[in-house]
Amino acid sequence: MKNKQHDWKFILQFLLTLTIFLFAVVRIGMFYWEYSKGAKEYQNLQDAVIFSEEESPTDTESDEFAIDFEKLQKINPDIVGWIQIEKLGISYPIVQGKDNEYYLSHTFYRKENKCGSIFMEVQNEKDFRDQNTFLYGHNMKDHSMFAKLNELKQEEVFQDNPKFLIYTPEGIHRYQIFSCYTASLESDSFQYKFTSEEEYARWQKNVKGYSIYDTGVEPQKEQKIVTLMTCTAQGQNYRFLVHGVLVN
Secondary structure (H helix, E strand, O other), X not given: OHHHHHHHHHHHHHHHHHHHHHHHHHHHHHHHHHHXXXXXXXXXXXXXXXXXXXXXXXXXXXXXXXXXXXXXXXXXXXXXXXXXXXXXXXXXXXXXXXXXXXXXXXXXXXXXXXXXXXXXXXXXXXXXXXXXXXXEOOEOOOOOEOHHHHHHHOHHHHHHOOEEEEEEOOEEEEEEEEEEEEEEOOOHHHOOOOOOXXXXXXXXXXXXXXXXXXXXXXXXOOOOEEEEEEEOOXXXXXXXXXXXXXXX
C-alpha cells in the first residue's frame, strides 16, 4: 500500500514538473514568436521605404540612403523621422504619440507587440528643435530596437560608431556621440527643458562628465542634442543613455 502511495506521489510530482516545464517552453516560444513578428514587420517596412540614391524618388532627400516619408505618413501619421546607426544595425522609424505609453507596446503599424516602436518624448517638439530631444526604445532580448545601444558601453564599439543620423522630411541631421553611460532615473540626465542657455551649458557639462569613457567631443551651448535611451541589465531604475550633439 505504501509503495502505491509513493508511486502516485512520484507520478503527481512528475506531472506537475512536466506541466511547469511545458508552460515555460510555450511562454518562451510565444515571446520569441512575437519578437520575430515585430522584426519581420520592421524589415518589411525598411524594404518598402528605404532607397539607394539611384532608386530614390526625386522628391526625397538622399545621403547614405533616402526615405520615402510620403509612404510612411500614409501608414502612420505619427512619423517624425528615421534613425540610423549603420554598423550597429539600428535603422527604424521614429514616432511621437499622444503619450509615452502607447508606443511601448505598439509597432509602427499600430499593432500590439512587445517590441513597440522607437518614439520621441511627448513633450518634445517633433521637428527636433528642442535643446535636448529624447528618443526611447526597448532593450529587446533578440537584440532588436535599441538593445544594441548597450554595446556602446565598450569604447571600441564607439570608435566604430561615433555618430548617428536622423532623417526627417526636411533633411538629414547628423549627430556626434559625446557621452555614453548608465544613469539612475533620479539623475539630472533626463532633463529636456531648460530655462536659460547657462542652465543648458551646465547640463551639457554634467552629462559629458558622466560618460564612461572620453569621446573627445565637447558640446557647445548653441548646439542641439538628441538623447537615445534604453533599459539596461542594472535594474528597473536605471537606463543606458547615449547623447549625440548636432554637427550639421
